[in-house]
Every structure is written in structure tokens, then in C-alpha cells.
Amino acid sequence: MNNDAFHKTGPSRREFVKQAGLVAGGLMAAPLLSKANYFSGSDDVIKIVLIGCGGRGTGAATQALLTKQNIKLVALADAFRDNLDKCLDNLTSDEITDPSGKPVSLKSKIDVPEDRKFVGFDAYKKAIALADVVLLATPPGFRPIHFEEAINQNKHVFMEKPVATDPAGIQKVLATAAIAKQKKLNVVVGLQRRYQNSYKELYKRKDMIGDITSMQAWWNNDGVWVRPRKPGQTEMEYQMRNWYYFVWLCGDHITEQHVHNLDAVCWFKDAYPVRAQGMGGRQVRKGKDNGEIFDHHFVEFEFSDGSKLNSQCRHIPGTMSKVDELIVGTKGRIQCDAATIVDGKGKVIYQFDKKGENNPYQTEHDELFEAIAKGEYKFANAEYGARSTMTSILGRLATYSGQLIEWDKAINSGLDLHPKVYAWDATPPVVPDANGYYAVAIPGVSKYV
DSSP: OOOOOBOOOOSOHHHHHHHHHHHHTTSOSSOOOOTTOOOOSGGGOEEEEEEOOSHHHHHHHHHHHTSSSOEEEEEEEESOHHHHHHHHHHHTSSOOBOTTSOBOOOGGGBOOOGGGEEESTTHHHHHHTTOSEEEEOSOGGGHHHHHHHHHHTTOEEEEOSOOOSSHHHHHHHHHHHHHHHHHTOOEEESOGGGGOHHHHHHHHTGGGGOSEEEEEEEEEESOOOOOOOOTTOOHHHHHHHTGGGOHHHHOOHHHHTTHHHHHHHHHHHTSOOSEEEEEEEOSSOOSGGGTTOOSEEEEEEEOTTSOEEEEEEEEOTTSOOEEEEEEEESSEEEETTTTEEEETTSOEEEEOOGGGOOOHHHHHHHHHHHHHHTTOBOOBOHHHHHHHHHHHHHHHHHHHHOSOEEHHHHHTSOOOOSOSOOSTTSOOSOOOOTTSOOOOOOTTTOOOO
């Protein structure tokens, strides 16, 4: 999983958190870590804050609080107060269950008074200052600046995928990832297939199929929510509410969702593509509230050894649903969702027992917080999170333009889709025409790199 292990000895986890920041300043050779540093009182509580209080953020906070560690949620931050309030209501409800399905209360682990509820574009900075560990779950367009701030403030991080929406954001995440490694700050990215037992067992046995020669990946389903424009909203507020349909915020669904499949394939391949070409467009999802993104993409990614990945993602109601990955080698193939390896004649040579499957969303947090509680530096997911996200962006640039797009040219293009000013009365990067529709990419006409 490309995670570096690091163990030293020392008196306390609290000192580990403090000293991790001193390393970057050259004041110490290494943080003092302790394998035996379990918590024994309130002074050793791991303080977490949640940045981004939507559904996935609420889920991430729930999973963090369900770990075995002594954790306290001490602050919430979101652009919108109603999101924050709904999140807190859900976290303190009596309907939460643990991974086994048993009802559980998290109320004793939550201490978020009014003065630790932060709202607005700069809310993240105030919340991060109060944390030992930061959970980042806003729309992904904000991930690079939020990740940078968390690492600058010497915090461990869990951040949801994808980690950016444009090449400039990817470069920022990669630069920040390098600093996080220097500071020995744990970073976990929510590409949960890497924490899923069936995928891990398949990966261990990938040599059974020989050299990987081709791959396929699918994220085809009906699509997601739409949030219509409401009277009185500024354009910025409308796009922030309906964020899935704007590229600067979401990255298009090839980035926001299909990144899971692309990451899994690149993980098994132990490589990232060098170029891509493809096709896509909007056939069904064409309303005013559907912003500027496509409803289907098909991309052919090419790797340096000439092998190809054919990638499909589609958001069209009533069509075939399929979310899966297929890895083909010289001796056989891996069907990831079925957790099966077959030989060249189709004979099953390995089958993962689904009774041994875990909840990878929970496992991400279990492993992260266990490492932090023990004073261990173990997780450095940000680099592969950035490169897998860049793979999805490469595919989007290919489908939007209709051109063959080279990885090196794209990642070094400096393409930055974000506004210069974050404010409710600021103008977003895209605005509607007089009829309320947004410009959509036209393959063969639109140029992005």
C-alpha cells in the first residue's frame, strides 16, 4: 500500500503530535514515538475536527468516532450552517449503529459548543487549529488548500477522494504530501478499495495471472442528486449547493466517483498511464441544474509498456449498472468485484471467501487512529491519491477535448479552474448564459492542454 512504517520510543502521544511539527523546522532529528502509548485519561484524547459536514463528512466522522481509540470531536466547519447543524444532529442521534449493526451512542465523544461551530469559506482554518487529526470531506475542489493548511498546522489527516479537480491542485497536493512525509504526519485517503480485504488478497496473488496486459474499469449507474436553484441565491452559493455539476468543485463524475476504479487498476498495475484518448458527452442529463459536466465518458488509457486500460463511467437512469474492475494477464485474469482469479482457460484458481470481507470505510479509520494512538508514522496515502486523481483528470481532458492527452503535458500544464476569490458575492469560474445554461465542452473544439 506504499505506506512507510516508522517506529521510535518516547513518553507520550501528545509529545509525538507536538514534536512532529518540530521535525519540519529542523529542531529535532525525529519525533518521539511510543508503541505502548495507549490513552489513560482526558489529557490523551485525540481531538478531531470535521471540515465538510455533508453526507460523506458525517460518515467519516461517525467512522472515526466508532474506532477503539479515545477520540473527541471538538469542532465542525462547513460553508453552510444548515449542513453543520444537520451533521451534528445525525452524529448525536439514537439511530447510529456500530459495524456489527448494534445500536451505539456517540454523544459522549462529541463536544462541539457554539463557539466551535465554524461557518464560511475560511472556517477550515479555525477548526484545524483545534485538532490533532483533521477529517477533510468538502467538495474536492477545496481539498488541495485544506490539505495544505492541515499539514502546515502539523495535523494528521484523513481526506476523502478525489484530492483535486485540476492539474494545479494535483501539484499542490503532491508538494504538500512531500512535506507531510518530512513531518511524519499520517495521511489516509478515502480510496477504500486499498483497505478492503478482498482487494488486498487479490493484490497479494496478482502474480498468478502473469504480466498484466490489459485492464477494464466500470462505474455505470443512474447518477446522483440534483439541487435546484433557489430564489435569492448568489451564483456562488448556487454552485456550492449544487457542487456535483461544476468541474471546479467536483471534477466531473469521472473524477468524483470513477477515481475508485482507476485507483484500483493502477494499484494492481503498479503504474500510472502516460497518455489517454476517449469520447464522452451529454445525452440525457442536460438540464439547467446539470451544470457543465458530461453524463458519460469512455477512455482508453495507455501505460508505458503499451498495455491499455479501457474505462467506462456513465450516469444515465434506466441503463445497465456496473461498478467493477477486470485485470487481464498473460496467465489469467482477476475479476475484482467477484473476488476471483481464473486461469487462461477460465478455471477458478482462487476465490476470496466473502465471509472474510470487511467494511473498508471503517477499516481506514481503525488503522489510522490505531497508528496515531500508538505514536506510529504509518500512512502516506496522499501521493497515490494524487496520482490516481490525476489519472481521472487526464481522462476528462481527453473526453472534453477529443484529443490524445499526454500525462506529462497535462500535469505540468498549470491548468487551474478555481476562482481567485472565495466569497458569496464573488463570480465563480463559470456562469450561465442569458437562458440559464452553462457552456459544455465540445470534443474537437474545446482545448484544455
